[in-house]
Amino acid sequence: MKSITITIILAGLISCTEPDRKPEKTGKDGSSIPSFTLLLTDSLTIKDVASEKQGKPVVLFFFGAQCPYSHAEMETIIKNEARLRDVHFYIFTTPPFQLMKAFYDHFKLYEYPNMTVGLDQSSFFIKHFNVSGVPYTAIYGRDGKLKDAYLGKIGIKDILRGIEK
Numbered sequence: 001m002k003s004i005t006i007t008i009i010l011a012g013l014i015s016c017t018e019p020d021r022k023p024e025k026t027g028k029d030g031s032s033i034p035s036f037t038l039l040l041t042d043s044l045t046i047k048d049v050a051s052e053k054q055g056k057p058v059v060l061f062f063f064g065a066q067c068p069y070s071h072a073e074m075e076t077i078i079k080n081e082a083r084l085r086d087v088h089f090y091i092f093t094t095p096p097f098q099l100m101k102a103f104y105d106h107f108k109l110y111e112y113p114n115m116t117v118g119l120d121q122s123s124f125f126i127k128h129f130n131v132s133g134v135p136y137t138a139i140y141g142r143d144g145k146l147k148d149a150y151l152g153k154i155g156i157k158d159i160l161r162g163i164e165k
Contacts, residue, residue: 021158023148026129030145033058034128038092038118041104047116049090054144057087057163062125064134065099069153073135074107080156081112087163089115093134094123141165 035050052058061077063070074091077084091109093100097119104110104117120126129136129149138149139162148162 021150021152021154023162024129024151026146026149028129028146028149032144032146033060033140034124036120036122036124036128038090038116039097039121040116040118041101041110043097047118052088052090055142057142058140058144059087059089059159059163060125060138060140061089061091062120062131062134062136062138063091063093063103065093065103067134070103070135073137073153074103076153076156077159078107078112080159083156084159085114087114087159091115091117092120092125094120094126139163 033050033052035048037046037048039045040047049058049060061073063074077089089112093103100117100119109115109117125131125136129138131151133151135153136149136151137154137159139147139159141147141163147165148158150158
């Protein structure tokens with residue numbers, strides 16, 4: 001009886017750990033941050049993603065505003081914000097604007113100076129990476145080169161591993 005109880009407890013603990021994810025094969029490894037624009041949350045400002053200064057890791061986080069996996073990954077990023085303070089995040093989706101703004105407000109992303117939130121109006125990112133679902137995360141190192149890209153929710157270990165490459 002004890003062994004059954006211990007087995008159940010261990011199975012529960014193991015299921016709560018982050019899976020070790022494998023990066024996507026994009027064919028773009030080592031490429032520079034692509035130049036595309038985001039309409040920011042003020043609905044007036046346009047920001048070119050490639051304008052970020054090199055020397056700082058950059059994470060492109062493409063989310064679905066109503067996707068529970070996108071919400072879970074955003075919660076992971078916020079929970080580990082202190083460890084990710086030197087990383088610049090571009091957090092974006094495709095129209096409609098109202099859903100992007102609701103995501104921004106829900107997570108209070110205005111409180112984080114290293115997070116830029118916007119709308120990819122031309123769906124550039126989807127075409128560039130041939131994205132088939134959300135969330136999709138592309139991690140660029142200090143040198144501005146693509147290190148890893150992931151389809152689906154990833155954990156803090158995956159983000160840290162990518163930026164440390």
